Amino acid sequence: MLGRPVIRFDAVASTMDVLADLAAIGAPEGTTVVADYQSAGRGRSGRLWTAPPGTALLHSILLRPELPIQRLTPLSLLVADAIVTTLRTCFGVQAQIKWPNDVLIEGQKVSGVLTQVKSQAGRQVTIVGVGVNANILAADLPPNATSLLVERGGPIDRNALMWRCLDELEGRYQDLLAGRIEQRWRTVRDALAMLGDPVTVQEQQAEIHGILHGIDDEGALLLLQGGVVRRVVAGDLTRGPRPDGPPHAAAAASLPRILPRG
Secondary structure (H helix, E strand, O other), rough: OOOOEEHHHHHHOHHHHHHHHHHHHOOOOEEEEEEEOOOOOOOHHEEEOOOOOOOEEEEEEEEEOOOHHHOOOHHHHHHHHHHHHHHHHOOOOOEEEEEEOEEEEEEEEEEEEEEEEEEEEEEEEEEEEEEOOOOOOHHHHOOOOOOHHHHHOOOOOHHHHHHHHHHHOOOOOOOOHOOOOOOHHHHHHHHOOOOOOOEEEEEOEEEEEEEEEEEEEOOOOEEEOOOOOEEEEEOOEOOOOOOOOOOOOOOOOOOOEEEEOO
C-alpha cells in the first residue's frame, strides 16, 4: 500500500505541505511525495531540516488510520524502527533510535521523523515526514550529524533506501492498525540509544533529569530518578544544545513526475 503512488519533485518548500494539499483533494492512503531538495523542510519544534540538493532522502507518506489519536502516539517510534532496521540490514551500520523520533549512528543524527495529524473534511489524516542523510559530505553536515556516505565511505542508492524503508514501515503500520505491536516494542527497546545513561528531557519549560530506563508499551519514555521510574510522554531528549545551521540556497522547482512502484 505504501508508495502507491510515488510523486517526485526536484524541489519543494516541504514534502509534508505538498502531501497535505494532495490529501485535501482525495489522494489515497499510501501516497508518497519525494523531493531532491526542500527549501523549508522542518523537524521537531520548528527546527529547520536542510541538505544540499540531491543528497538526502526526503519523503512524506500519507496515512488514513481509522484509530483514536491516542493510539497513534507510537507511530514515530515505529517509523524510526523501520529506518533502523533498514540501515542495519541493508547498509551494515549500527543505527539506534533516539526517543522519540530520531535515528543515530554512533551518537550522531542520521535521520529524523516528523508526524502530523490533521483533520480534513471531518476525517483524520496522518502525514509522516522522513529525512535521511544519505549522500551528504561531511563538510555539509550540521553539528552532531552524520550521513550514510560518511559512515560507509561511498554513495548509496536513495531510491532503493526509500523502498526498503517503506517496506519495513508497511508491516509495522499494519500491526498498529490491528493492535498487535507488542512484538514491535521489543525491537524498538533493543535499538534504543542512551539506555542506562544519564539524560535530560526538555518538557515545555521544565528540564527533567534521570537515567534512561526504557519505554513503555505506549511509547512513553521511562526515566529512573532515585529508584523511582518516571513516565515522560513528550519532550526533547538532549545532552546539550543543538545549533541550527543556515539553510542552503533554494533550488529551482519543477513539475512532479509520478513513478511506478519498484
